[in-house]
Amino acid sequence: MLDDEYFMRQALQEARSAFDAAEVPVGAVIVADQRIIARSHNLTEMLNDVTAHAEMQAVTAAANVLGGKYLTDCTLYVTVEPCPMCAGALRWAQIMRVVYGAPDEKRGYSRVSSHLLHPRTSVTAGVLADECGDLMKRFFARCR
Numbered sequence: 001m002l003d004d005e006y007f008m009r010q011a012l013q014e015a016r017s018a019f020d021a022a023e024v025p026v027g028a029v030i031v032a033d034q035r036i037i038a039r040s041h042n043l044t045e046m047l048n049d050v051t052a053h054a055e056m057q058a059v060t061a062a063a064n065v066l067g068g069k070y071l072t073d074c075t076l077y078v079t080v081e082p083c084p085m086c087a088g089a090l091r092w093a094q095i096m097r098v099v100y101g102a103p104d105e106k107r108g109y110s111r112v113s114s115h116l117l118h119p120r121t122s123v124t125a126g127v128l129a130d131e132c133g134d135l136m137k138r139f140f141a142r143c144r
Contacts, residue, residue, distance in 0.1 A: 002034055004099050007077040008127045011101070014041040014054065015079045015135055021046065025135045028054040028078040030062040030071065030095075037074070038062035054078060055086035059093050071095045079132040081108035081125070087116035099124045101132025 007029055014027025018041035030038040040057035044050055055078055063069050075097040082090065082100065087109035090098060098121060109116045117123065 004077070004124060004127045007031055007036070007075070008079070008099065008101055008132075010036060010039065011077045011079050012128065012131060012135070014039050015132070018042045018054070019135060019139055025139050026054040026078065026080045028058040028076060030058050031075045031077065032062075032066070032071075032073055037065045051085065053083065053086050055082050056089055059089055059095075063093070069093065075099060077127075079128075080104050080136060081110065083107050084109045084112045084116055090121065091116060091118045094118050095121055097122045097124070099127050101127055102129045102136060 010029045011027040014029065015025040018027060019025035023042040023045050027041045029036050038058045038061035040061060041054045043052040043057060055076065058076065059071065062071055062074060071093045074095055076090065076095055077099045079101045081104040082098065083104065095118065098117065103125065
């Protein structure tokens with residue numbers, strides 16, 4: 001059985017793709033029945049779209065794979081804590097579980113309210129947090 005670290009490493013691969021493309025390095029995968037059904041990374045620069053976060057892209061892809069808008073039996077693995085916009089989308093999608101790596105001290109959803117996610121959504125924080133956070137730090141150091 002594959003574990004949280006395995007799937008977070010898959011999300012980290014996506015984040016590295018974002019890093020290489022000069023996007024904020026956030027990566028996400030959505031898993032159903034131990035199988036990755038969607039993967040994405042930030043595309044805000046490429047698409048010139050402030051809503052093109054990794055989580056939003058992955059939710060859309062997963063819904064297309066499943067043929068419906070609800071992700072009630074899915075887990076999202078994302079390298080950085082979702083922002084309030086993404087948390088709202090995850091609420092509407094009724095995702096079962098969110099696993100994230102590094103906290104977002106400035107823009108994470110938990111800074112606004114822990115009630116942005118669906119009431120049945122469980123959250124696991126800090127999976128490979130150091131690796132996820134280091135990639136973000138390297139990106140922003142490169143930008144300065």
